[in-house]
Amino acid sequence: MGEHDRRLDPPVSPMTARTVEVTPRAGGLAYEAKWDGYRTMLFARPDAPRLQSRRGTDLGPGFPDLLRAAAVLGHEAVLDGELVVIEDGAVSFGRLQSRAQRTGPRAEAAAAAHPAHFIAFDLLELDGDLIMDRAYRERRALLEELFTRHDLQPPWALCPMTTDPDRAEEWLDPAWGRVGIEGMVVKGLGQPYRPGERGWRKLRARATAEAVVGAVTGPVTAPDMLLLGRYDDEGELRLVAQSAPVPTTLRRELGRLLVPAGPGHPWTDARFRSGWGSRDILRHRCVDPAQVVEFEADVAFDEGRWRHPVQARRVRADVGVPQVPRFGEQGA
Known part of the structure; x- marks a missing residue:
């Protein structure tokens, strides 16, 4: 499948990670903060924005605020990331669950009272180009450029990433768990994105x-x-x-x-x-x-x-x- 063959349509199976017990240390690795939320594929389409869960279900009815943000991003794109609700400076999984169960006017009221955020950590498609076959370092650079060029603000957030394993291990401190970071995900800088494949590694605090x-x-x-x-x-x-x-x-x-x-x-x-x-x-x-x-x-x-x-x-x-x-x- 070439980059210009077609655009991605839901459902798309996300790439996943297998659990390891110690921090991988080798050249060519990137380390991302692992967030305690809902893994979500976000389809930024002005005509048909969509939020897809890891299992393929439609999360959109519970999060109309993010659907509106996805519709006006300024680019057609498919992003992989984590859906969270932040309260008092920390991720609230209970509030996230509550929001996911609401629809219609109740969902709008919940969105006003408890706004959601989308923490992006990967980019699969941009302006009609499928970029999953490109190396992670290239996809990450495009994702960072997207945030910088448009000065994206909440509900958008860029997932922290480092190539320094010592710095990444700070995310294993349980103190980070109190604000919603539950560990790290390790990716190869040269890795393509393979939907449904357990090609990454993860460590939990x-x-x-x-x-x-x-x-x-x-x-x-x-x-x-x-x-x-x-x-x-x-x-x-x-x-x-x-x-x-x-x-x-x-x-x-x-x-x-x-x-x-x-x-x-x-x-x-x-x-x-x-x-x-x-x-x-x-x-x-x-x-x-x-x-x-x-x-x-x-x-x-x-x-x-x-x-x-x-x-x-x-x-x-x-x-x-x-x-x-x-x-x-x-x-x-």
């Missing part, structure tokens, strides 16, 4: 924290996953995280320590979903909330909860339940 085991899936004597809680200021045990499958050694240790809950456990009749946004309900068994575990989590934290499954690491026999942070506190 991670930190340790502590919580109380309030329930488990599977047998109490050998739990599969943990439902972790913290007490709020009223003394109520609130869910803060769901673990990934528990490592074998820790499973055995917890199996010796956990005690099935008696009457009156606050989660006896609770319904927990299997994941953030899922409709599947977990079959859980309540346990006496007396054991504290340390876990490792990324920085996707909203409304007092970690959105993604956490990795349970060890029992903290040296930490009593009253010493565990309160509900709403992110740190350990």
